[in-house]
Amino acid sequence: MTRRPTTTPAPVPPDDRTRLLAATHHTPHGVLGAHPTHGGVAFRAWRPYAQHVAVTTPEGLHAELHDDGDGFFTALLQLREVPPAYELEVTYADTTQRIADAYALLPSLGDLDLHLIAEGRHEQLWKALGAHPMEHQGIRGTRFTVWAPNAQGVRVVGTFNYWDGAAHSMRSLGSSGIWELFVPDIGEGELYKFEITRPDGSKTMRADPLATRTEEPPANSSVVHASHYTWDDDSWLERRAARPVHESPFSVYEVHLPSWRPGLTYRQLADQLPAYITDLGFTHVELLPVAEHPFGGSWGYQVTGFYAPTARLGSPDDFKYLIDKLHQAGIGVLMDWVPAHFPRDDWALAEFDGRPLYEHEDPLRAAHPDWGTLEFDYGRKEVRNFLVANALYWCQEFHIDGLRVDAVASMLYLDYSREDGEWTPNQFGGRENLDAVAFLQEMNATLYREVPGVVTIAEESTAWDGVTRATHHIGPGGFGGLGFGLKWNMGWMHDSLDYMSHEPVHRKFHHNEMTFSMVYAYSENYVLPISHDEVVHGKRSLVSKMPGDWWQQRANHRAYLGFMWAHPGKQLLFMGQEFAQGAEWSEAHGPDWWLLDPAYGAEPDHRGVRELVRELNTRYRAAPALWERDTDPAGFSWVTGDAAEDNVFAFLRHAADGAPLLSVSNFSPVVRHAYRLGVPDDIPAWHEILNTDAARYGGGDITNRDPIKPEADPTHGHPTTITLTLPPLATVWLRP
Template identity: 60%
Template sequence: MTAPHPDADLDRILVGAHHDPHSFLGAHPTADGHTVVRALKPLARAVVAVRPSGERTRLTHERDGLFTGTLPGTAADHHLLVTYDDGVERIHHDGYRFPPTLGAIDLHLVSEGRHELLWRVLGSHVRTLDGVTGTSFAVWAPNAQGVRVIGDFNGWGAEHPMRSLGASGVWELFVPDVGAGTRYKYEIHTRDGRLLQKADPLARAAETPPATASVVHTSAYAWGDAAWMATRGGEDCHGRPMSVYEVHLPSWRPGLGYRQLAGELPAYVTELGFTHVEFMPVMEYPFGGSWGYQVTGFFAPTSRLGGPDDFRYLIDSLHAAGIGVILDWVPAHFPKDDFALARFDGEPLYEPADPRRAHHPDWGTLEFDHGRREVRNFLVASAVHWCTEFHVDALRVDAVASMLYLDYSRPDGAWSPNEHGGHQNLDAVAFLQELTDTVRRTAPGALTIAEESTAWPGVTRPTYETGDDGFGGLGFDLKWNLGWMHDTLDYLARDPVHRAWHHDEITFSLVYAHSEHYLLPLSHDEVVHGKGALVSKLPGDWWRRRATLRALYAYMWAHPGKQLLFMGQEFAQGEEFDHDAGPQWRVLDEGWPSHADHRGVRTLVGDLNARYRATPALWELDSDPAGFSWIDASHAEANVLSFVRRDRAGRPLAVVANFSPVVRTGYRVGLPDAPVWREVLNTDDEAYGGSGVGNDRVIRAGRTPWHGRTRSAALTLPPLAVVWLEPAEGAAHDLEEDDLDDH
């Protein structure tokens, strides 16, 4: 006979609004010493319960896919034989007999927003329980009345309602016989009675857009970079070379996936001598035109280029080539797509409830509620996930300024002040401090880099050091120097005849160069939205534009700070970034009219990186003012500036920049005390497409005081060019002091 059941429970189960379906479905003892079995199989024609002894009990279909029957005795161990319309009988294990897959400690950490390994307990995980293999699902949806997991394993139907795990807001279910590769979503019954279908926020894989389902993933990848991981945290990043090649992976070589890219990108980056690559966001995103900056999958690499293990293979290959990997990461905002985080359980959850705080006015997206501990936990765990599970060496945190200020891009009346009446977002400050401290502690050697465009103090100051503003530092390792980028490009975009009146634009960055730990970016942001490629921003004919670009690069590589260059700009492509077409590789082909010119610029970039890495003066004291001194910052009318970089041992490199198209002969420059110098780099070299104007192999610095120094040399300054000079070791021993004249 069939045991009675409460109709209210059944009604709530069927509409997906029951908080504890395990109390109703599955096997339960009856008052007369038997066991009632209830199975929700909406697509089934027949269901039979089978005991380990082989005893079979056919269950009765009551309504809407609920099958019920009574088994003699109290043993709850059984499986189900389910017949569908195709007439095939399939074995199903009963998932409603298993205990929760999250323990009390996990739930406590989730509730407190302190679960640094959140992806290991939420999301989907293939596991074996009591000899049965399946997938556990867990999702945070505290405002939901009910949650069901739907997917290609149940016809995207109502078969698998999840249970609420109390005040944590987590819903959980173990589904037997579901494995890796399964597509799924969560169907959420909101408090106002709507049904929402949402992708898993903690999914580690996703369908290829425009499809939006999550995918169960289990990594089988065996890493080969143990030596790299063991040593990446052994050096202070500020005292070692760092030169970054920024890449939009889907378009660097259009059509190549992660594994194919692994066969080409490491070799190309190695040839050019960059120490790191930076990938524009690879976290899953629905709209290709966002270039990844509107993320919907904060734990899943985009499936456009392959699976998660394919992406691991790419990173492993870069590490094998000695190249570090930086990922752009976007914790400031997220898109409003219905299938993703927006109003996830029917109400504001990941975004603030106050619409003035929730809606980002610039990008048509939603901002994260950085004041909610579970949201902070979600984002911090995402950062840790990429640095540990994918061996990423640094995260470049996008749009930090938009997080730090409550009035960012908002007019008066469209924002509310903080508790002290100020415009600082105190919640975001606390989040960023927690982020940088947690990454540093959990992923030794992994860096955090801030894209921060304002004068917020202490971006790269430790979080435990309080500044004059009363705030602790944000704890980042590096900050993008966007002021340098804007001033430098503004200066060079002017015709040389006008530069004399704007000389401070090219020198001002050295006033604050050591106020933070900086990275100098010439990024994708400067070659999009009608801005044109770098070379197209510069004045004059083709020769002058290329010469100015070469001078810019040599000045940039010699300036204190690390450097970043976006793909395609290493060979002076003339078109701005096209996220479908990628770099303008064709200009390097011999059939292209100016291919030699483009190759010359690329040769220069390779030589800059090689010379940079071999010259400690350019990086050992990046964070120390003792590593930089002006020779002459004031010769504005000539468009000339000169300075010296030094390493820890005091060895100098002299840099002289001539940003005018005039060849200057006999130009006297005061030099450090070495008597003999040599020109180690000249951007006007014919090998780079220049005119070949330069200096003799041996440059003698006589005892004519100049620029406040006891020695000086008369140089030839090529047009629109930068030269680097270093002491010629050993050469002075072959020359008598009297031989070192002033000519």
């Protein structure tokens, strides 16, 4: 039998009412909900647009609340205690809902989480902040939490409340700056944002910084999400930690996922990309930034959703499926990560709660001078925690094998792209950004501690000392190492591309540009990158940088790749360059795949270059001399590095225990007959295992017949000599 007790109003106190209406209340749970008071239990609900609100219990209680105006409904019931389980029956013009009262619930975020957040040490921050479908006090719903320490008030708005947050004011959890609300009866798929009341009283609608899923741009709402993916890559994860990366084969195919095959989803890419990379023999794929970004033309380098893979290609679980398929094919997955800056979109991180929060409060430190973006405040522990946890998030939740960290130089220097008067020295009077140094060290140390087999790679374009040195090893400059595993060798890239751009007749004047890299080759653990940055913005594709007619351009291209794969360091090649695409890359249409299709009149030359890349990777992986001692000076020796008049470079790569490899490059357009090179005397014969001039690659097929036997004639500091025919614009590899 339903009990309908006599009720009297229990009005919301005027000050609380004013603050709730203005969205500036820090403790709505202290006013709304059910509270013991003199004479019984006071029930208060705020349900704008409702016609009636009643309290009901499983025991049969049904009590109408009084309409106090402005959407407030209250009643004082003559009860001894708050019912352990009650619901609100809310009647609108066209529907009646029975829902648990969000304001009857305790905080859904634990004290340990709050302590770790306050310390800036919550390594799984994404499990504490954001939106999480869960069960709380026996009720299914979603917990919303957000860091907004400067806010006067925060509400959660979304499709579940018609984007009106009046019924869902959040509570402040003390001095942590965290706001929390558990909303019963909503779950996955709901769109939401946070409505923040700034210190000046104005309001702003913000996407969730910790959202793990977003709407597809240009829409920018966050999406309540829970992963249901089951991984099948255990054997891969066990294998990847077996050997250090710098002592392993590491050949990287760089990909912009939205344009590799335009129009494909993550799952459709999973049907094609692993097979293509496997066929070409690359050990890893590197993805341009996948985190959500509003402007596709930024290629992902202006991130707004640091915890959400872009919705352009599918769901987060779809992205996990792609990574899983790559792992099952034996391919490591690297991802570009962008902790250097973020865009100024007024729905994202910029002045998130009305004041500088994620960005530095000093305008000179906040504004990035080159990209119109904002730089993170690495000195703020919560911001550092946001970024360190983000690095862990991608590696732990998505099984990413490594992060290539973008624009490290812009983080390390206070005067980066700034003139005198536009920057302030650090506390010691220097130009180093000490906060950024500490952040990078913490990020690397944490990632290597928590994720076995992971690798971090720095895109760092200066001579900063110790980028790949351990964080606890102090260098000459007084800094510990930054702790990266590898570093992009931008110097080698610029020097070698400059050399190759010259007509062969002038190359002798630039010979040192191809040999200088060996002066510093062991100062860091290097990757040799021919990346997306080198084939856009008027820089032309790799083959188009080469001089001469079309045949010579392709020959130069092939010879350069042969030289690159043999040079100490790991390799990275951007998509399209593996088949000598002539046009610059455009994210609008991606690689010119038609160049490989005979049905479209494609020349076999492009297929020949791709065949060479396949062969380079095959030979590379089979020859420990080319990767085992990349960071050891004993793994390399010049045969001749001073043959400038000939445009010839010859060097040996040595394995720790095995056969050496001899690489000889002739960057002149003439055949060099009977070319003499000194070699070790303990090898009875040499065999040509790769020749970039071979006919199947599109070359002239000038090769050396086996066996090539040494003669007892000292040359180049070696006791014996071999005599070779060097094809024009070609690289030759030989092994015992």
